Amino acid sequence: MSVQVAPTENAVREGPVPRARWAIHDGLVLTRRNLLRYVRIPTLLVFSTIQPVMFVLLFRYVFGGNIANLPPGVSAYVNYLMPGIFVQTAIFGATQTGIGLAEDLNAGIIDRFKSLPMARSAVLSGRTTADLFRNLFVVLLMTGVGYLVGFQFQEGPIEAALAIGLAVLVGFAFSWISATIGLAIKNVESVQAASFVWIFPLTFASSVFVPPAGFPPWLQAFSRNNPVSIWADTLRGFTLGNEYLEGVGQSIGGLALRSGLWIVLILAIFVPLSIRTYRRP
Amino acid sequence: MTRPMIRTEGLRKSFAEVQALKGVDLTVDPATVFGLLGPNGAGKTTAVRILTTLLSPDGGRAEVDGFDVVRDAEGLRHVIGLAGQSAAVDANLTGLENLEMVGRLYHLPATEARRRARDVLERFDLTDAANRPARTYSGGMRRRLDLGASLVGRPKVLFLDEPTTGLDPRSRLGMWDVIRELVRDGTTLMLTTQYLEEADVLADRIAVIDLGTVIAEGTADELKAQIGGEVLELRVSDRARVPEAAGAVLGLVQGGGKVDNNTGQITLPVGGDGPAILTEAVRRLDTSGITLSDIALRRPTLDDVFLTLTGREAEGPQAEPSADGDRRRGRRGRRGRRRRRDAGGEP
Numbered sequence: 001m002s003v004q005v006a007p008t009e010n011a012v013r014e015g016p017v018p019r020a021r022w023a024i025h026d027g028l029v030l031t032r033r034n035l036l037r038y039v040r041i042p043t044l045l046v047f048s049t050i051q052p053v054m055f056v057l058l059f060r061y062v063f064g065g066n067i068a069n070l071p072p073g074v075s076a077y078v079n080y081l082m083p084g085i086f087v088q089t090a091i092f093g094a095t096q097t098g099i100g101l102a103e104d105l106n107a108g109i110i111d112r113f114k115s116l117p118m119a120r121s122a123v124l125s126g127r128t129t130a131d132l133f134r135n136l137f138v139v140l141l142m143t144g145v146g147y148l149v150g151f152q153f154q155e156g157p158i159e160a161a162l163a164i165g166l167a168v169l170v171g172f173a174f175s176w177i178s179a180t181i182g183l184a185i186k187n188v189e190s191v192q193a194a195s196f197v198w199i200f201p202l203t204f205a206s207s208v209f210v211p212p213a214g215f216p217p218w219l220q221a222f223s224r225n226n227p228v229s230i231w232a233d234t235l236r237g238f239t240l241g242n243e244y245l246e247g248v249g250q251s252i253g254g255l256a257l258r259s260g261l262w263i264v265l266i267l268a269i270f271v272p273l274s275i276r277t278y279r280r281p
Numbered sequence: 282m283t284r285p286m287i288r289t290e291g292l293r294k295s296f297a298e299v300q301a302l303k304g305v306d307l308t309v310d311p312a313t314v315f316g317l318l319g320p321n322g323a324g325k326t327t328a329v330r331i332l333t334t335l336l337s338p339d340g341g342r343a344e345v346d347g348f349d350v351v352r353d354a355e356g357l358r359h360v361i362g363l364a365g366q367s368a369a370v371d372a373n374l375t376g377l378e379n380l381e382m383v384g385r386l387y388h389l390p391a392t393e394a395r396r397r398a399r400d401v402l403e404r405f406d407l408t409d410a411a412n413r414p415a416r417t418y419s420g421g422m423r424r425r426l427d428l429g430a431s432l433v434g435r436p437k438v439l440f441l442d443e444p445t446t447g448l449d450p451r452s453r454l455g456m457w458d459v460i461r462e463l464v465r466d467g468t469t470l471m472l473t474t475q476y477l478e479e480a481d482v483l484a485d486r487i488a489v490i491d492l493g494t495v496i497a498e499g500t501a502d503e504l505k506a507q508i509g510g511e512v513l514e515l516r517v518s519d520r521a522r523v524p525e526a527a528g529a530v531l532g533l534v535q536g537g538g539k540v541d542n543n544t545g546q547i548t549l550p551v552g553g554d555g556p557a558i559l560t561e562a563v564r565r566l567d568t569s570g571i572t573l574s575d576i577a578l579r580r581p582t583l584d585d586v587f588l589t590l591t592g593r594e595a596e597g598p599q600a601e602p603s604a605d606g607d608r609r610r611g612r613r614g615r616r617g618r619r620r621r622r623d624a625g626g627e628p
Contacts, residue, residue: 022388029385033371033378040373040414108367112430115333117358118386 023119030113030126034100035133048096049138052089053145059085059209060149071211073243074236082151083163083235084208086139087228090171091203093135095195097127097175098182102191105183121275128175135171139164155241163238166259170231173263176270183277208232227262234259284347286311286438286469287332291341294327301327303493304341309471309486314464316484317473318586324493325473326366329442332471333363345438359387362436364428366443372416376407376426379415380433387434394433401429405459421452428459438469445479457482477586481505489586496590505581511555515562516575517545529565533558545574550581550589 038045064077074080104110104123113123143151143164153160182191205219206212206228212220223229234255237245245252287309294302302324309315317325330336332345334354343350348357370379377398384394402408405425410418415426424444431439444460445453460483464470474480480487481501489497489504497504517526520542527540527547538549551558555578566573581589 025388026386029382033374033382036378037373107372108365108369109371111330111335111365112363112369112383113386114335115358115361115363116383116386116434117355117388122386 019119023121023125026119026122027125027129030122031129031133034127034130038134045134045137048093048134049141051092052085052138052142055088056082056085056142056145056149063209067210069211069213071213071244072247073240073245076150078146078150079152079154079240080211080236081209082142082146083239084206084232086142086163086167086235087170087231088203088208089138089142090135090167091174091199091228093138094131094171094174094178095192095199096134096178097131098178098180098185098191098195099188100127100131101179101182102186102188105186106188120279124176124179124271124274124278128172128179131175132168132172136164136168139167153239155238159238159241163235166231166235166238166256169263170259173266173270176267176274180270180274180277183274202226203228206232227259230255230258230262283311285309286313287315287343287345287471289328289332289341289343292328292331292338292343293340294324294331294336294338301493302331302338305490305493305495307488307495309469311469312464312467313485314460314470314472314483316480316487317471317490318475318477318480318487319473319490320475322492323490325490326442327493328490329363329365329440329471329473333361333440334358335363359434360437362431362434362439364424364431364439364441364444366446370415370423370426370430373414375412375414376402376418377411379426380430383430383433389433397433397435401432405429419452421448421455424448424452424456425459428456432463436468438471439463441470441472443473443475446475453479477581489590491590497586504586510550510552510581511578512581513549513551513555513559513562514575514577514579515547515549515566515573517547518572518574520545522571523547525569526566526571529569529571530562533561551578 059081060078064081067077067080070077070080101110101123104127110123153163178195181194185191185194205215206223206226208228212223212229215223233248233250234252237250237252237255245255285308287307289305289307292302292305292307293300305324305328307315307317307328317328319325327336331338331350332343334350334357337351345357346360348354348360350357371382374382377395380398380401381391381394384397385391387394389397399408399411402411405428407422407426407429410422415423418426428441428444431441441460445456448456457479460470460472472480472483484501486498486500487504488495515526515530517523523540523542523545527538530547530549531537531540534549534551538547540547549558549562559576559578563573563576
């Protein structure tokens with residue numbers, strides 16, 4: 001992703017006009033830097049796919065036979081599972097954002113970036129964008145694995161693309177939460193621990209893996225309002241179609257709107273918050 | 282009179298309970314090399330981080346090339362280069378990619394960024410390693426790459442924070458050559474170091490900083506005159522007789538020396554009277570029947586600077602907590618026999 005703009009050497013000093021363009025330029029320079037890491041150390045990419053693939057196989061074969069009362073429109077558990085696991089994977093994958101930033105902080109390279117005349121947002125946008133691409137790769141790979149174990153997109157290719165796009169966007173939003181945590185805590189191991197403490201309950205106490213109908217009432221109430229459930233159900237709307245939507249009493253428009261609003265809400269809070277945390281000396 | 286390239290007035294900065302800078306005034310003229318000399322925790326890194334906009338001061342003012350470090354931080358970043366204690370390069374990128382990235386972040390066009398990256402690699406003798414990931418580089422090569430990265434933007438003012446800490450002696454000498462070469466083309470350089478010798482070799486003017494205060498400033502010669510020439514070091518064989526030996530020789534110099542009862546070592550700043558004082562010390566100890574395991578006249582080290590300037594050791598149990606994050610500084614640390622592992626920065 002080479003960036004073709006034609007800057008003059010002193011462009012930035014000439015005025016505030018190109019500011020936004022430079023922020024994008026700098027962000028892309030760092031996106032490339034962060035993606036090159038996966039090219040140089042391919043095992044990193046391999047390891048970031050092992051856990052999601054394992055989750056697919058374990059849930060499909062260990063729990064799959066014991067999940068009764070699948071909602072209407074769901075012919076097999078794997079078709080219920082896969083949309084949920086796309087969301088879960090994107091959210092888990094987003095924790096890498098904070099870990100990567102904490103590593104950069106400890107390696108001292110953030111000091112170099114801070115002393116350069118580059119956009120203050122670029123270290124963060126470059127990291128979250130690179131992680132978006134990594135998440136996209138992982139979700140596509142999981143789709144392949146899903147097909148091998150019986151999963152199918154039951155709607156058209158547009159719906160399939162929307163489903164994958166939404167999962168990746170959810171991951172992008174969580175990357176900014178993760179960035180804020182990483183920059184605030186700074187220690188790699190602590191960042192890792194601090195992320196999973198809230199991400200595990202958030203994803204499991206939702207409709208991601210099993211229908212919440214079997215939860216105790218208080219947990220059902222939580223799950224119903226959990227944005228992770230909303231995202232998972234929206235994805236199912238895209239992959240399973242009308243019969244599922246009617247069964248859960250939702251419209252795809254309503255679900256998509258709520259999904260989008262949650263993403264916008266997270267970004268509206270955590271983009272400025274993480275940039276402020278980054279700038280804080 | 283030309284405007285100073287760097288000027289600070291009453292610069293103050295605290296971290297939690299530690300006062301890292303307690304009102305520092307510095308003036309650096311254009312196209313000169315200024316050495317900031319002091320032990321770990323003296324406030325050197327804090328000063329550099331403020332001057333490079335990584336930290337904001339709690340009080341006082343600082344200007345670099347006319348840019349206020351707080352108000353004009355954005356403009357200032359166009360004219361400075363920074364190479365820090367840890368080699369701040371991306372280990373997964375090649376040398377060339379690292380430098381190109383920095384060039385692009387200075388908003389150079391791609392071709393210009395590449396051209397400068399190649400120039401820098403050539404200059405730092407890294408051309409052969411240009412296409413290898415930096416993680417395969419030796420420590421010295423990484424430092425050179427890091428220093429190179431600070432030059433891609435052709436800065437008017439360059440800040441080098443302990444550029445040779447952790448390098449082996451040969452790499453250190455190589456780094457010195459590189460730095461001397463650098464300043465030939467008119468770059469203003471501020472260099473921090475724990476090594477008197479390094480400041481001596483490289484800097485036009487030196488400020489000695491301790492516990493957040495500048496305690497002496499001048500040229501290397503002026504400073505050495507202030508420190509007082511040579512140092513006499515005695516080692517008493519029988520530890521039990523160290524106090525007795527100290528009583529016999531401490532009176533030979535003004536201001537007293539340093540006695541270490543554990544090692545049996547007595548250190549005396551002897552100024553220019555080394556041979557005379559040495560002879561007299563040997564005579565007195567011989568008279569008392571005290572034997573020595575070692576005796577030597579040597580040039581002053583940073584320890585001696587501190588002994589002379591502050592009347593105490595630069596560090597020890599009473600020393601205040603370090604603002605540079607390294608509180609486990611042994612005596613040997615500053616002489617470079619121990620690698621600093623936590624070359625991090627401020628808390």
